[in-house]
Amino acid sequence: MPKYLILKHYQGGPEAPGFAPMNEWTPEEMEAHFQYQRDTIKMLQDAGEFVGAEGLAQTGNWVQYGGEGKPPHVLDGPFPETKELIAGWFVIDVESEARAHEVAAYVSKAPGKGGEPIFEWLEVRPIMSGPPPVE
């Protein structure tokens, strides 16, 4: 049973045609979108495939080792030239890669403006497992 990370980006992937950003949605459209996220988690829980899901705040810092005896370097993030921003993720444990893709496609179908699917791009990455079994 492989685990997969389904990564949601704010930016970075190709934009779907006709995409309307969230600040153009009505409150009802937003609520429908949030409900879809909750339903997705419930669907994964009922299927026994849910491992975790988190959303990330858009604020944050870049931190680096500051050298012997010195405090860490802390910069306000993100770097201006960084186009990519991670919004959150699902972690699932599923039978196959095909099922992981199916789940990602389901997530991508979340309703947006006018209740139409937002066709969001999601990144699906296998999570490394522990030591291998029998050689």
Add this chain to the structure above:
Amino acid sequence: MTPIPEDLLREAARQVLGALVRRGADFAAAEDAVQEALLEATLKWPDAGVPKEPAAWLTTVAKRKLVDAQRADAARRHREANAALEPAAGPTEQSDDTLLLLFLCCHPALSPTLAVPLTLRAVGGLTTREIAEAYLLPEATIAQRISRAKKTIADLDLSGRGDPLGSSEPDKSQVLRVLYLIFNEGYTAGDRVDLAAEAIRLSRLLHAASPGPEVAGLLALMLLNHARRDARFDNGTLVPLDEQDRTRWDRAMIAEGVDLLQNALAEGRHGEYQIQAAIAALHDDAQASDETDWTQILAWYDELCQGTHNPLAELSRAVALGEVDGPLTGLRALDRIEERLTDYHRLHAVRAHLHERAGNTKEAAALFTKAADSATNEAERNHLLKRAARARPE
């Protein structure tokens, strides 16, 4: 406070569940009842002491729970269990019960994802939490899988509940597959449940209840691999077979595996588990890696590939072929299976290994890196990265 021996509870759990199901109790309801009885035992026994007949005690409690549950659910009342305490089952009945439970838990209608946790809980006597820890998953996820598995079984038409055992030569291949999957997941980190040891325990139960050459072959295969466990990891780092400290192999376990295997092979009905066990035995038999009898190993791989046409078996065969007829012959064999294993990291790794043996260090380093890039297992990836670094020409 008297500590309860863990094995005692787990053994008794299986016996009680088996006895209830054999007497006609609904499997899903009985499994719930046994879990509740176990919980009650862990609460009461430390103070009250372990009863003289733990299985009988658990049976009584489980039956009471079953009746309670059925009273609460009027629709099920027609299946009301007999609350009277019946005499404990004899050894033969217990073996049959174990077999019945294994066939139910590994029923072909269940995907391995569902069959594995159900088998571990209902037959292995592990708790949901222990299973979740072993698989590094949330407890709720495992609980959900067990509940789905039980629902699937409840929906099956098992008219005559002994159905899976109905035939005189029941097909055990599904049970063997589930046990093998459990074994393959097994590793030894920390205080996590040792799934490999658990798979061996379950296979011993199956072997005692229903011996046969492939059952013995699977048990032997597990023992012959498990015997090398202490040498296979050094502080979390994978140590390949040819670099392992062979003095750390468990000789008693190897002897048991070889003995089982020889008796199985003597029956003259070879199957894939016996063949894989034979290959493992030949590796275990070599005092040093350069004393490995590759000619015999290759002969077993030939037989395995004839039977299965599995590209993974052919991949391993190419390694053996490289040892017997030289790396270039091994590489040619890989060309024939390449199409079926596109971008599989072990194909790149085997090709890299054969190139390294042929003295093509540049190709070897590039291929080891390629293999590391597509590996999804951390220990394996780290090992491949190191081999790439070692192969890289100065």
